[in-house]
Amino acid sequence: MDYNLIATTTFGLEGITAKELKTLGYDDVKTETSKVFFSGDEMDIAIANIHLRTADRILIKMAEFEARSFEELFQGTKKVNWGKIIPINGKMHVIGKSIKSTLHSVPDCQSIVKKAIITSMSEVYGGSEFKEDGPVYKIEVAILKDKVTLTIDTSGSGLHKRGYRENSGAAPLKETLAAAMVLLSRWQESYELIDPFCGSGTILVEAAMIMQNIAPGIMRDFVCETWPSMPDYIFKQVREGAKRAEKNKEIKLIGYDNDTWVLRTAQNNAYKAGVSDYIEFQHRDFREFSHRKKNGFIITNPPYGERLSEKSEVEKLYKIFGDYKNKYENWEFNILTSYEGFEKPFGRKSTKNRKFYNGKLKCYYYQYMDNKEIKGQGDTVIQEMIRNS
Template sequence: MYNLIATSTFGIESITAKELKALGYEDLKIENGKVTFEGDEMDIAIANVHLRTADRVLIKMAEFEARSFEELFQGTKGVKWHEIIPKDGVMHVVGKSVKSTLHSVPDCQSIVKKAVINSMSENYGISEFSESGPVYKIEVAILKDVVTLTIDTTGPGLHKRGYRELAGAAPLKETLAASMLLISRWRDDFELIDPFCGSGTILIEGAMIAQNIAPGSNRNFVCETWSDQMKKTFDMVREGAKKAEKNKEISLIGYDIDYRVLKVAMENAKKAGVDKYIKFQKRDFMNFSSSKKHGFIVSNPPYGERLGEREALGILYKHMGDIKRKLEGWDFNILTSIEGFEKFLNIKSTKNRKLYNGKIKCYYYQYFNNDKIKNPGDTLINELMD
């Protein structure tokens, strides 16, 4: 069994933990930016293939205090690296240091690499390593003089679903889009609209959730290159995920004023295999209306770049408030970096939480008014609501 870490963006850790619980994992430890749990090779595959909100899955090799390079070297050398890394493994070391005595990251990386090779040399009985085989990315992370050594099993981040080759200037990460949906109370028997859909990420993630499409079912992971058995394990997990997919009727609608952007969204939805579930339309939000009594808006509207003047943005958000008052039975879930968002709408949110869209600090404002949500359905979202 391994100590595993599912890393996540600040503010999303509890959602990632609920995902892991829904997958059957217990004894979870939630910390800033990560959730720790135990598992074997099968669990590494399950977490990578199924987690929607995590950034990557790491194997935790060791944790110890170090205030000198000697302590860092000895602590790293004592780890049984040979139990995971073969003789020909490529040992790629990356690092970060926050509020620690050992603040020079390049020096820390160099020390760790030397210690890993020293440990491997003693256990394999050889002094030189070809590093011509699979890649093992080792991270040395030092926080307040506590060193955490990990090996990455994921490779390119878990937000790389494989369907979005094209995106706008400041795209919403797939993992954040999924988090927005899982934090909302949306159920797939209610209409979901993104009136500023851009490249379609929120709606594509919504369709994947509703149809139980595993986010990692159409991509590969670095640890699959480690052994034939690991590759077979991932193939088994992907095969099981494919069999569990659904094909239910859902109503997802995306609007945008830019038809070129909509074409990108349509192409992304097609690559994700969910284009038949989403309707994309060229439409200005200033003309938005709906005859339905109940529904959900989940969106990441412009921060100002596309609309230009802040005055125009204020008009847009004020109009959003007017629409919210008209659509009393609708839930609104809006991610924005604009300060004073609630003042523009002139409506106080039911909840709001701080989230990060890349390095941009945002707030997720939620307006709960949908009284029919008391009858949960069978989507992952409802499991996470319990």
Template sequence: MMYDLIATSTFGIESITAKELKALGYEDLKIENGKVSFEGDEMDIAIANVHLRTADRVLIKMAEFEARSFEELFQGTKKVDWSKIIPVDGVMHVVGKSVKSTLHSVPDCQSIVKKAIVNSMSESYGIEQFSESGPVYKIEVAILKDVVTLTIDTTGPGLHKRGYRELAGIAPLKETLAASMLLISRWKDEFELIDPFCGSGTILIEAAMIAQNIAPGVNRSFVSESWPSMSGNVFNIVKEGARKSQKQKDLKIIGYDIDYRTLKVAMENAEKAGVDKYIQFQKRDFMEFSTSRKYGFIVSNPPYGERIGEKKILDELYKHMGRVKKKLDTWDFNILTSFEPFEKTFGIKSTKNRKLYNGKIKCYYYQYFDNDKIKNFGNTLIQELIG
């Protein structure tokens, strides 16, 4: 069966998610704020969930229509043939959101949609009561400017849940955002990669997984695996194919942090991800940073200074970072921070910057492209993804 599918993503990442989908062979993509739409069957649902590094979820779009009254919402929802996906014992869990719409009461909208789905299912199955004791179907009613979009989530826990990071630091960077930072950067695995503020190791682990072509969802489960509408063992087939395509490259990936306990967490996370042998973790203060390599990349999410009284410390840190960049004038730097005067403090105008959100914190990703040697290397997966 073919479906209208949606890969959701964080604001600012949509184009990267779209390039991932193109690299997986999908065409006719529609990019909107926070989502990329495409078509696919059960196999494509599995492929997208297992392979996408930057998406948050993969949804099935069931319907889209205008509604300015509860009756219009009810009738629009009831028209959908929910039984083609949801079995007679399916758990129908409805969530919702409403933005700039006449129907602004989300709890009321959720209740109306659930009632309409049950009504539709009753007509399909010829019964009035449903046990809801089987597989889970999370249905979302999203209303934007009076346009209703009804979806079913195929993912379950968000795609950033790779399974390797049970432990994290104080301000953990989502795995999906870390992967996005790497794919936006020009890093190629022939070059050394350093994160001098590595925390729980997320950027470095994601880099190793990208370089070794380890699919981010290969070692986790998805809610739609239990659905009877998913033909055979489609997820197992996709995961097995992903495992066979993994690589074993020599890599130079290094992480520094000033706190040994944090480094220990990073080491444990890398081991769980199966990439610990590719990453070197060192207890080191960035103020003492040095390297003898002429070419390399820094990709990092340094401290933001959200607490009062930290601005002076950050001023000195970012000034020192700028001095390091001037010495490493053939290295690419890629820095994600919410520190407003970053460029002024750093002392160098970035080649590019883009607005990204780390959770609810508005950040900018400052990129300094100075590694001209990268032009002499052939294309790799990362270059294909960033076009």
């Protein structure tokens, strides 16, 4: 069966997710804020869930229509043939949101949509009550400026949950954003990659998985695998194909942290992700940074200094970081921080900067692209993904 599909993303990552989909062979790709639209069948749902590194979820778009009254919402929802996907015992969990719309009461919209779905289902299966003790179908009613979009989530847990990370700090970097940071860098396998504030190792693990072409979703399950409409062989086939495509390149990644417990967590995460052979974690303070090589890469998410009392300390840290950039001129620095005015204490203007959100926290990704050997070769890692596909 063919579906209209949506890969949802964090704000700012839409273009990267669209490039990932094009790399996977999808040509008719369109983007909106936090959404990437494409089409496909059950196999494509499996491919997108298992292979996309920067998407949050894969949704099936069931309908789109305008509604300014509950009756219009009911009738528009009822027109959809929900029975073609949802079985008679399907558990229907309706969530919702409404922005700048006449129908502003989300609980009422959820109730109306659930009632309309059951009415539609009764026309397919007969009867007016359903046990709902079978597989889960999370249905979202999203209303923006009176335009209703109805979707079913195929992913279950968010796609940032790869399955390798159990423990992290108080404000963990999402795996999807860490992957985007690597994909936007110009890092190549011939250069060492260092994260001097590695924490639980997310950036380094994602970088190693990307370079070794390890599919991010290969270790986890997805809710649509429990659906009767999803043949058992599909996900098995996609996982087997992903496993065959994995590489074993000689790469070196290094992570620093001065907390031994955090380093043990990072080592455990790398082991579970299958990339521990490529990452060296060092009990080392950032201020001890030194390297003999002329060229290299830093991709990192340093402390932000969100509390006022921390501001001066963080500014000192950024100044030291800027001094390292002056010393290692040909090293490429890629730094994500929510600290406003980062470039001032760092001491120089970035080549590029982009706005992202880590959860609800607004951040900027500052990139210093000074390696003359690879100047002009943007999106290096994404190009590598294309060669690997």
